[in-house]
Amino acid sequence: MRKFLTRRAVASAVSLLVLIVMVFFLSRLTGDPTQLYLPVDASLEARENFRNLHGLNDPLIVQFGRYVGDLLTLDFGDSIRKSRPALDVVIEAFKWTLTLALITMVLVSFAAIVFGALAAFNVGGVFDRIATFFSLIGASAPDFWIAIVAIVLFSVNLGWLPTSGTGTLWHWILPIAVLFIRPFGLILQVVRGSMITALSSPYVKTARAKGVRPRPVIFVHALRNGMLPVITVIGDQAAGMLNGAVVVESIFGFPGVGKLMIDSILQRDFAVVLAAIMVTAFAIFLMNILIDIAYAVLDPRIRY
Template structure:
């Protein structure tokens, strides 16, 4: 019962968050003035503006407009793109596979390498290997994504001509953007695994296991990693949610046709239905990932649900 109430409470919190996001997304459209004037070209005359306002329902009371907006969201209808004259949700789903592919590859290599190096650094604490790993992880978090992306293009595309600098379609086109996008997460995961594992290795039950003559590798794998994984899972869940919501800078620099690039293009062209769809989708991904992480907590450490 306690587990079910814990999960139900987290689910209710997610619903409240989504309601708050929907309010922000809806009313943000009215913060900068008349939405009909903003959406139409600057040379639109008064008759065209009035006709567009009537067609979009902007003459109705705000609470009716919000109710219509929420009803459309719940039914999967975000309206038509003003630029492409197609359903906004269809455009989002067209770009989702590209973003999901980039997000999965970036998080996969950064998590695997970060987990391995973080574990090695924790086991060899204060050694030369630990120092080298800490320097690498510090550089990974200090270098801006856009600078690293441009550097990779200059070195591996323009000078060495080993890899393509943009586009999608082949595995080679995925290498540079995944490196640029995953470098920060690799560094963060490495430092978090190291810090978390060092803290766990100092616990009394670890000392007891060592006193019993259990090998260091068995202690780390079977005793320490389970508890050290809890903060790492949190970070990975939030990182994946942010990646799946669209990596704006990386997708723009590498001309990657994902959700982030769609969001930027929609903002530039004042395509508000698409912008609303992207923002709500990103918020929904964050809420779902946070919910899944909370459930994972319960199984990794049942005391958390109390």
């Protein structure tokens, strides 16, 4: 197990290093922040002082070397836009994204596994057809369209829920509901397909022949052996949410890391962009480690 996790950690560290190099140099192609933060009629001296203050006059390779050196001391630089440590700005936004993703994925995983397993138990039945129909619709519907329709229906017409913000519990319902639909449809389909294969295996047929009740057959005998592809898809969907549900965060005015990253790119706030990438990548790295541990627990052969 330790060697397995060590190999995965080294591979993730190399990927993170490549990501840092790419984001650092590509972000500089967006332009000079001086053009955004100083007035059009600012003097050449003022522009020169601004560049010197933020280290923008040095060659790119020198800037990169200084940035890597600062990273070794966990110094991510300061936000040009907010005049605060970039890491503090990112952590504040990431807390919102992490909470939103955690709540949504717990609800999605539980619902999709239960409904997918029940649909697979009686393939072609009424419940299976209904579950398949709605899951396919959910997996195909774009988030921005669902979000707009939800706001028009539940906020504008009915007045039940607020349109945006994070002030109360009611503000979380629409963002979570919109984020819930697509992963639910995808994961349910994977659960259903995996469970159909597991339920047709010899050990399940033996359990049924011994008179084991349907619930243990589904959720004890078959589910564990059908969970590996399900965990993969759950991890992929969770990684997408940790990257920041940009569309949902923008439409509902949710102060998450996805919206922060887009705003920082537009404002050429390089320190915040890089800090957001680093924090998000590290969170995904930890999540992948947890997924690998789950693989090894469910199927001990993977450890070797």
